[in-house]
Amino acid sequence: MQVQQYLKLSVVVALATIALKTAAWWWTGSVGLLSDALESLVNLAGALFGLAMVTIARRPPDADHPFGHHKAEYFSSAFEGALILIAALGIGWAAVGRLMHPQPLEQLGLGLVLSLVSTGINWALAVAMMKASRAHRSIALEADARHLYTDVWTSVGVVVGLIGVMLTGWIWLDAVLAILVALNILREAVHLMWRSTGGLMDQALDTEDQRAIAAVLAGFESPDLRFDHVATRVAGPQRFVDLHLHVPARWTLGHAAALRGEVEQALMRALPGLRASIQLLPANVETRFAELAGRDAGQPLPPAPPELAAAAASDDDARSKAPSSTPDTSRKDTPG
Numbered sequence: 001m002q003v004q005q006y007l008k009l010s011v012v013v014a015l016a017t018i019a020l021k022t023a024a025w026w027w028t029g030s031v032g033l034l035s036d037a038l039e040s041l042v043n044l045a046g047a048l049f050g051l052a053m054v055t056i057a058r059r060p061p062d063a064d065h066p067f068g069h070h071k072a073e074y075f076s077s078a079f080e081g082a083l084i085l086i087a088a089l090g091i092g093w094a095a096v097g098r099l100m101h102p103q104p105l106e107q108l109g110l111g112l113v114l115s116l117v118s119t120g121i122n123w124a125l126a127v128a129m130m131k132a133s134r135a136h137r138s139i140a141l142e143a144d145a146r147h148l149y150t151d152v153w154t155s156v157g158v159v160v161g162l163i164g165v166m167l168t169g170w171i172w173l174d175a176v177l178a179i180l181v182a183l184n185i186l187r188e189a190v191h192l193m194w195r196s197t198g199g200l201m202d203q204a205l206d207t208e209d210q211r212a213i214a215a216v217l218a219g220f221e222s223p224d225l226r227f228d229h230v231a232t233r234v235a236g237p238q239r240f241v242d243l244h245l246h247v248p249a250r251w252t253l254g255h256a257a258a259l260r261g262e263v264e265q266a267l268m269r270a271l272p273g274l275r276a277s278i279q280l281l282p283a284n285v286e287t288r289f290a291e292l293a294g295r296d297a298g299q300p301l302p303p304a305p306p307e308l309a310a311a312a313a314s315d316d317d318a319r320s321k322a323p324s325s326t327p328d329t330s331r332k333d334t335p336g
Helices: 003-028 031-057 072-100 108-136 139-168 172-200 207-220 253-270 289-296 306-321
Strands: 226-235 238-247 275-282
Touching (some): 031 072, 207 226, 207 253, 238 253
16 A cells, blocks of 8 residues: 555544544543544544645655655654644643543443444554555654554553543542543654654664665775765655765776766665765865865865865966966057
């Protein structure tokens, strides 16, 4: 199944669980089951928004977005995190009110059955979506799966609370369990929002991927070849790497370009779907990007590499010896 299909299934499941949990709350009057129903309502909104963002993220690059629309998925993750945060605050507010003003619960057996059925459905879908999120490298799918897991934990907490009320008669236990569930899903909300922030700020690839890139480059390095300025980033499911490849100055451009193609193919074999941008440079010649950055920070520029300095001096010498093409107007001839 594709990412969009999983999210469509999530919408259908959210509608079904909303119906089940709302009925359970209506029959029992449990604030825990009310919080569970609210969480499912948030699931529905998150799944719909995630579906919209994934559809945008799959659009091909265009004139306004030449690098694609992959980062749209991070908006979905941030939105899901914000929804979970709102749900946690709402659950906590309702639970504190019920704790201060406890009310008797009714028909707990039926409420437990409905809650367990909806929990089983959500758990099965969450497991499948989390597995698919890793296969598709989709943070939007991961966010929805994590949201479903919080729903599962909410339901488990509610069921435990209701069983505790049935066994002990302590009505306040329902509200206390609801508060604990709210704190747990609040933690999940912070995690999701932090993940989405890292993606929007061009976060580097994870350690495992960076090690794979380093291993590929090490296989090509030799006394004549070296790599530097390796920078990675991730945008939704897409991974990028930019680097410099230094080759002997005596090489032809065709020879250097052929080697660059081999390096790109090796990197894509190690990390399928990776987009590599490799800049070719002569050996022992560095670019001035870092130096210019130092100048902007108020630091003095280091001396240019010997090869560039020698070339600049040669150009200056040639210009000084060349005859001037501008007529000399400093001296005027006087009439005889």
